[in-house]
Amino acid sequence: MAKEEHLPLFETKKAKGRVLFRIFAASIFAGICLIWVYRVSHIPKAGEDGRFAWIGLLGAEIWFGFYWLLTQASRWNPVYRHTFKDRLSQRYENELPGVDIFVCTADASIEPPMMVMNTVLSVMAYEYPPEKLSVYLSDDGGSEITYYALMEAAEFAKHWIPYCKKYNVEPRSPAAYFVSKHGDDAVEDNHQAKDFVFIKKLYKYMENKIENAVKLGQVSDQVRSKHKGFSQWDSYSSRRDHDTILQIVIDGRDPINATDNEGCKLPTLVYLAREKRPQCHHNFKAGAMNALIRVSSNISNGKLLLNVDCDMYSNNSLAIRDTLCFLMDEEKGHEIAFVQFPQNFKNLTKNELYASLRVINEVEAHGVDGYGGPLYVGTGCFHRRDTLCGRKFSKDSKSDMKWDNRKREELGIHELEENTKSLASCTFEENTQWGKEMGLKYGCPVEDIITGLSIHCRGWKSVYCNPAREAFLGLAPATLPHILVQHKRWSEGNFHIFLSKYSPAWYAYGKIRLGHQLGYLRYSLWASNCLATLVYSTLPSLYLLRGASLFPQMSSPWLIPFAYVIIGKYTWSFVEFLWCDGTILGWWNEQRIWLYQRTSSYLFAFIDTILFSIGYTNSAFVITAKVAEEDVSKRYEKEIMEFGASSPMLTILATLALLNLCCFAGFVLEEAIAGSKGIAKAYETMSLQVLLCGVLILINLPLYQGLYLRKDKGKMPSSIAYKSMVIAVFSCVCFKLSC
Ligand SMILES: O=c1ccn([C@@H]2O[C@H](COP(=O)(O)OP(=O)(O)O[C@H]3O[C@H](CO)[C@@H](O)[C@H](O)[C@H]3O)[C@@H](O)[C@H]2O)c(=O)[nH]1
Numbered sequence: 001m002a003k004e005e006h007l008p009l010f011e012t013k014k015a016k017g018r019v020l021f022r023i024f025a026a027s028i029f030a031g032i033c034l035i036w037v038y039r040v041s042h043i044p045k046a047g048e049d050g051r052f053a054w055i056g057l058l059g060a061e062i063w064f065g066f067y068w069l070l071t072q073a074s075r076w077n078p079v080y081r082h083t084f085k086d087r088l089s090q091r092y093e094n095e096l097p098g099v100d101i102f103v104c105t106a107d108a109s110i111e112p113p114m115m116v117m118n119t120v121l122s123v124m125a126y127e128y129p130p131e132k133l134s135v136y137l138s139d140d141g142g143s144e145i146t147y148y149a150l151m152e153a154a155e156f157a158k159h160w161i162p163y164c165k166k167y168n169v170e171p172r173s174p175a176a177y178f179v180s181k182h183g184d185d186a187v188e189d190n191h192q193a194k195d196f197v198f199i200k201k202l203y204k205y206m207e208n209k210i211e212n213a214v215k216l217g218q219v220s221d222q223v224r225s226k227h228k229g230f231s232q233w234d235s236y237s238s239r240r241d242h243d244t245i246l247q248i249v250i251d252g253r254d255p256i257n258a259t260d261n262e263g264c265k266l267p268t269l270v271y272l273a274r275e276k277r278p279q280c281h282h283n284f285k286a287g288a289m290n291a292l293i294r295v296s297s298n299i300s301n302g303k304l305l306l307n308v309d310c311d312m313y314s315n316n317s318l319a320i321r322d323t324l325c326f327l328m329d330e331e332k333g334h335e336i337a338f339v340q341f342p343q344n345f346k347n348l349t350k351n352e353l354y355a356s357l358r359v360i361n362e363v364e365a366h367g368v369d370g371y372g373g374p375l376y377v378g379t380g381c382f383h384r385r386d387t388l389c390g391r392k393f394s395k396d397s398k399s400d401m402k403w404d405n406r407k408r409e410e411l412g413i414h415e416l417e418e419n420t421k422s423l424a425s426c427t428f429e430e431n432t433q434w435g436k437e438m439g440l441k442y443g444c445p446v447e448d449i450i451t452g453l454s455i456h457c458r459g460w461k462s463v464y465c466n467p468a469r470e471a472f473l474g475l476a477p478a479t480l481p482h483i484l485v486q487h488k489r490w491s492e493g494n495f496h497i498f499l500s501k502y503s504p505a506w507y508a509y510g511k512i513r514l515g516h517q518l519g520y521l522r523y524s525l526w527a528s529n530c531l532a533t534l535v536y537s538t539l540p541s542l543y544l545l546r547g548a549s550l551f552p553q554m555s556s557p558w559l560i561p562f563a564y565v566i567i568g569k570y571t572w573s574f575v576e577f578l579w580c581d582g583t584i585l586g587w588w589n590e591q592r593i594w595l596y597q598r599t600s601s602y603l604f605a606f607i608d609t610i611l612f613s614i615g616y617t618n619s620a621f622v623i624t625a626k627v628a629e630e631d632v633s634k635r636y637e638k639e640i641m642e643f644g645a646s647s648p649m650l651t652i653l654a655t656l657a658l659l660n661l662c663c664f665a666g667f668v669l670e671e672a673i674a675g676s677k678g679i680a681k682a683y684e685t686m687s688l689q690v691l692l693c694g695v696l697i698l699i700n701l702p703l704y705q706g707l708y709l710r711k712d713k714g715k716m717p718s719s720i721a722y723k724s725m726v727i728a729v730f731s732c733v734c735f736k737l738s739c
């Protein structure tokens with residue numbers, strides 16, 4: 001038997017059935033090639049009707065085929081990781097490194113302080129030596145209420161952390177824990193039951209105080225006078241114009257104050273609102289992260305950094321240990337720069353009305369992992385401090401994750417706070433590499449992806465860790481406009497990277513493996529899907545009106561490749577979705593959101609990115625709302641689509657839906673007039689087109705309801721109902737008459 005020291009800390013398994021999948025994929029590709037051949041060889045001659053559409057469809061089919069190849073790259077070689085945490089403890093329990101955890105929040109009105117505190121508490125309670133743990137809250141909203149909430153949370157933590165450790169509870173976000181302990185799962189152990197009642201009471205008490213401050217919109221004078229930290233707001237003029245506010249709320253070095261009510265140590269806890277000035281660009285989350293990296297280096301300087309969004313609480317208290325199994329592995333650990341956990345959501349409805357990242361998390365991320373590692377997605381990700389700060393990979397460097405015992409200069413807490421503040425000032429980064437070669441990169445709406453890409457290009461690998469108990473749970477957008485806006489930011493950011501100097505197509509060439517490059521390109525080119533999708537969801541339907549056939553006839557052998565590709569591809573995606581534990585209706589919903597994103601979010605992202613790259617617009621970061629009004633949440637729970645206010649994106653969706661309806665109606669009317677002979681001819685020549693148009697109508701059903709049938713507040717605004725109707729009917733009539 002191998003000696004204990006030589007056993008690895010993690011193992012990697014390749015997926016089963018890869019060969020079968022590859023044969024299947026190759027056969028689909030053969031079908032796609034035949035479709036291309038058909039399209040090229042059957043183009044109508046100049047002057048014939050349908051030539052224009054034919055060329056459009058050819059372009060779309062070439063694009064879809066190419067994009068389909070990209071998506072196969074992330075299925076070609078999936079790997080699964082498994083960690084051995086007991087080996088880690090046996091070997092390194094006393095040498096575990098310091099961990100600095102960054103929680104980012106930016107707006108107390110759409111990111112409620114109570115939610116943020118639950119995230120903070122959950123990461124403070126990790127199953128990890130508390131003296132090695134530091135939690136930093138970055139508040140880009142510079143809100144007194146968030147600060148106050150953090151003071152209250154620090155008090156509550158003195159009871160919460162020992163409770164978690166004593167009873168080994170999961171999850172360690174108090175709100176989520178109390179919800180999970182309702183009804184059947186209630187606490188049964190008599191002894192624990194007493195503590196449970198007590199801790200719940202304390203939580204409610206804290207919640208009450210914080211909610212009151214939120215309702216009032218400010219902190220009462222009485223509270224203000226109790227904590228001198230509030231004086232830092234005296235010079236505050238607005239959230240875009242204030243000094244650095246920095247407060248070490250719990251100083252882990254302090255033997256007296258940094259202990260919980262059972263006498264055990266507490267993790268360090270820090271509040272930071274970096275300096276903001278109207279004339280200085282703050283670079284959104286990337287700017288916040290870079291300030292955090294510097295500030296933490298002066299206070300705790302942990303070698304491992306964890307970054308979570310303020311809504312992503314820790315749901316698995318062992319995630320740090322999972323991560324260290326990768327980074328401290330003697331053989332492979334030194335190659336790994338970051339460990340990414342999936343972005344899972346807690347608030348999804350059963351059938352995922354607005355889709356989710358299910359397939360990306362369960363299939364594609366494992367696939368990219370096989371080629372060099374998952375993309376950094378901004379939350380639920382552990383980085384080595386030095387690689388995030390720009391270190392290049394070298395084969396000879398050994399993993400240096402062990403706890404550093406060197407004594408640091410011991411400053412008093414006030415001195416430490418004062419000399420750390422300048423690290424978060426607006427001017428600190430002037431003439432430095434921050435935002436370029438150091439820390440997170442600036443100027444891109446997806447700072448995370450571009451930063452991860454540059455780390456991969458410096459020679460590092462990353463690892464995807466997807467344990468059975470989800471490590472992080474966050475909030476997915478709960479209205480259609482929100483998900484569309486979020487995807488606009490994502491697809492815009494990724495397309496922006498494609499056109500930038502860091503393009504995965506050119507810059508990464510030769511620096512990362514081809515499969516990895518393709519994995520990145522699949523996301524970089526998200527936005528470009530809009531054109532092909534628009535072509536496919538309009539032209540075939542419109543040509544129904546003119547009776548021009550754009551697909552093979554029913555008796556033609558060319559029908560076979562079309563049928564094979566359509567049936568094969570959709571059966572695969574359906575089975576894959578169910579395999580990822582999705583529901584049947586969930587898959588249908590995903591197809592719908594796929595269409596909506598491509599025809600609205602991606603279209604606007606595509607246009608904006610082009611405008612940006614020729615210097616017309618600036619990139620922005622629209623923060624996703626994490627709370628909804630009561631009636632909106634109720635409809636969400638019932639899986640009724642929420643449209644809300646009028647917007648150009650919704651107008652496009654409604655117009656396309658109505659256009660297809662008009663085309664279908666027009667076609668049916670004409671066939672009815674033509675009688676049985678007409679119907680037979682239509683069946684022979686137009687079946688695929690009718691099928692496509694019919695599916696588009698079925699998938700758009702919630703839109704028709706929202707436009708004309710619903711009465712509730714979440715329906716489509718009536719202005720859109722009129723506008724889209726006029727545009728759709730007008731286009732159909734013009735199209736029909738112009739032949
Ligand atoms: O100026 C800003 C803007 C945002 N944030 C924080 O960034 C996080 C993510 O913002 P959110 O609005 O929730 O965006 P999502 O689309 O949900 O975020 C995903 O996509 C982003 C990139 O587009 C990544 O930064 C995130 O980590 C990733 O979870 C939140 O905690 C915000 O508080 C800041 O700290 N400062």
Ligand SMILES: [Mn+2]
Pocket residue numbers: 309311474475624
């Ligand atoms: Mn979010």
